Amino acid sequence: MHDNMAISDRQQALMEVTLRIIGRLGVDGVTHRAVAAEAGLSLGAITHHFSSRDSLVEAALHYALARETGRLRALSLSLQDHVMDIDAWIGALAAWYARELKTDAEVHIACYEAFLAAARSPRYRDIIQQWFFIWQRSAELALKAAGSTRPQQHAELFVSALIGLVLQQLAAPRRNFRRDAVALLTGLVDGLLGRR
Template sequence: MSDDALPAGTRKPVTHYGSGRGALLDAAVRVVARGGLRGLTYRAVAEEAGVTHGLVVHHFGSRDALIEEAVDHAFRSSLDVSSLDTGAERPGEFAEGLGGMVDEDPDLQAFQYELLLEARRRPDLMPRLRALYDAYFETARRDLARILARPVDRGLSRLVFAALEGLVLHQLVFGEREVTEEALTELRTLLERLADTGTRTTPDTTFDPD
């Protein structure tokens, strides 16, 4: 029904989930999570946010600007909800809340995986995506170094991060948060053994002439 067909003095209702810039970027993340980056249009974001097409155009000006700001927004949001940077001091606390993070905001996680695939086709996305993952890698390395009480090389930090990322992806696709928790228990056990080994194998620097 058009606005003209409505009774005099009434307007077609518009559901406003939020018309501010942040709300529109949240809507963009949800659109990409469901339909991929190629489905990100002004109209799709407007429908998702419950606002007019013109409002989205007003805020972003171009589709490329919308994509760039959505990536930056996801970057900031991801760090805010990251389950890595918790200040954990012991292996048993590592990645606490990972499963809950996926359940709380699955669209944000799906958005990032969509970006990973799209960046293979669009090199212009790589700098922002690289910045996001470099922040993740550094957070994982720092947390592991604190927990293990020793420097952690890139290989170990990437290995652990890859395990976490795989768990996030599998929970996102298959559900089964309980499997995530079981795997995290095993990972923490391995970290406990690494921490214990590092403590017991500190080299003895005492000189023995014999």
């Protein structure tokens, strides 16, 4: 279940429903009955694909992270046009997250649940490491182009700040998230690079 292309349409739909439940109620809110009710399927249809609740949750979290990793790769490629202009890169990044958090907040919450699951169990760690690697590599390229003398370290700080901002927005939404994120991330980069 690590590869989104290897699952059926029905399984993908079950993953989406499970993620919405995780986003609303947390991992403990997932039951076969809850997924069946939200998906409009019989209980037997759910247990046919996932014999245990743990296998359902694990599959959904892997699906979420694999999906987000793919989306982050695509975003990273789209941001390459802005990589030489760090301010444009930060602006595009903040705009992307502002849209994402309005339209797909539950999936992002589920991804944070996957981070916690990885803290408890090694089976989630590989995909979490891929997620971080993609973000850090993208940030490293942008920061190097902007003149960072320590792009790897600066990228780690940048990604940590971004993850924190997204988590904060999910937990305590700001009305002007995009504007605030641009200001905070630009301030961080200015400090790291000694700009202005």
